[in-house]
Amino acid sequence: MNSIILLAGTRLLVALLLVFSIFMLLRGHNTPGGGFIGGLIGATGFVVYAIACGTEQARLALRVPPENVAMVGLGIALFAGVMAIFFGDAFFTGQWLFIGATEDDKGLPLSSVLVFDIGVYMVVMGSILTLTFALEEGV
Amino acid sequence: MTPTEFLYLAVDGAFVMVMVSIALGFYRIAVGPTLADRVVALDMMTVSIVAFCGLYAIFAGVEAFLDVAIVVALIGFLATVALARFAERMMLLRRTPNPKEGTE
Numbered sequence: 001m002n003s004i005i006l007l008a009g010t011r012l013l014v015a016l017l018l019v020f021s022i023f024m025l026l027r028g029h030n031t032p033g034g035g036f037i038g039g040l041i042g043a044t045g046f047v048v049y050a051i052a053c054g055t056e057q058a059r060l061a062l063r064v065p066p067e068n069v070a071m072v073g074l075g076i077a078l079f080a081g082v083m084a085i086f087f088g089d090a091f092f093t094g095q096w097l098f099i100g101a102t103e104d105d106k107g108l109p110l111s112s113v114l115v116f117d118i119g120v121y122m123v124v125m126g127s128i129l130t131l132t133f134a135l136e137e138g139v
Numbered sequence: 140m141t142p143t144e145f146l147y148l149a150v151d152g153a154f155v156m157v158m159v160s161i162a163l164g165f166y167r168i169a170v171g172p173t174l175a176d177r178v179v180a181l182d183m184m185t186v187s188i189v190a191f192c193g194l195y196a197i198f199a200g201v202e203a204f205l206d207v208a209i210v211v212a213l214i215g216f217l218a219t220v221a222l223a224r225f226a227e228r229m230m231l232l233r234r235t236p237n238p239k240e241g242t243e
Contacts, residue, residue, distance in 0.1 A: 006220065017213055024206075032203040037210075044214055051220055 003052075010052040017045030025121050026114075035117035039124030046125075047132050055136045066129035073122025080116035092116075150198050157194065160187045178222045185215035 021042035028034030050058035059065075084093040094113045101107035140148075164187065167180035192208035195201075 009216075013213065020209065020213070032206065041210060041214075044217065048217065048220075051217075051224070 035120030039121040043128035066126045070126025077119025
C-alpha cells in the first residue's frame with residue numbers, strides 16, 4: 001500500500017507506540033500496565049509498520065525472527081520463576097533486591113517480577129507478530 | 140455554584156453528548172448503505188470513546204483512564220487503515236475479469 005500520508009504518519013507513530021509500550025511495561029505491578037499490555041502495544045507498532053512499508057521491511061526492522069523473540073521471552077519468564085528456588089522459596093515467589101537500602105529508605109528496589117514481566121512482554125510481542133506477519137504474507 | 144460543582148455539571152453534560160454521538164455512530168453502522176459510511180462511523184465512534192475516557196478520568200479522578208485514551212487514540216486509526224485496504228482489494232477483485240479469483 002503506497003500511501004504517502006500513511007508512510008509519513010507511520011514514522012511518528014511507530015516510535016511513539018514503541019516508547020509507550022516500554023513505559024507500560026516498566027510501570028506495571030503497582031499501577032495499570034505490565035508485560036501483556038506493553039507487548040500488545042509494541043506489537044501494534046510493528047504491525048503499523050508492516051501495513052505501511054510491507055512485511056519484509058518490518059521483519060528487517062525487527063532484526064530477529066518473531067518466533068525467536070517469543071521463545072527467548074518464554075525462557076526469561078521461566079528463569080524468573082525458577083529464581084525463587086535458589087532462595088528457598090516456593091516456585092514463582094517474587095524475589096526483591098534493595099540496592100543501597102538504609103534504615104528508613106528502601107533504596108532502588110529490583111524484583112524478579114519485572115524479569116517475569118519482560119518475559120511476558122517478549123512472548124506476547126513475538127507471538128502476535130508471528131501471527132500477523134503470517135496473515136499479511138498469506139493474503 | 141462553586142467551580143467544582145460547575146465542573147461536574149459540565150462533565151455530566153459532556154457525558155450525555157458523547158453518548159448521543161456514539162448512538163448516532165451505531166445507527167450509521169447499522170443503516171449505512173455503503174462500506175465507506177460504516178468505516179467513517181466506526182472512526183467517529185473511536186474518537187468519541189477517546190473523549191469518553193478523558194471525561195471519565197476527570198469524573199473518577201483516576202489518571203489511568205488517560206492512558207486508555209492515549210492507547211485508543213494511537214491505535215484507533217488502524218481499523219480504518221485495514222478496512223481501507225479491504226475496500227481497495229475488493230475493488231481490484233471486482234475489476235479483474237478472471238472469475239476464479241472472485242469466488243474465493
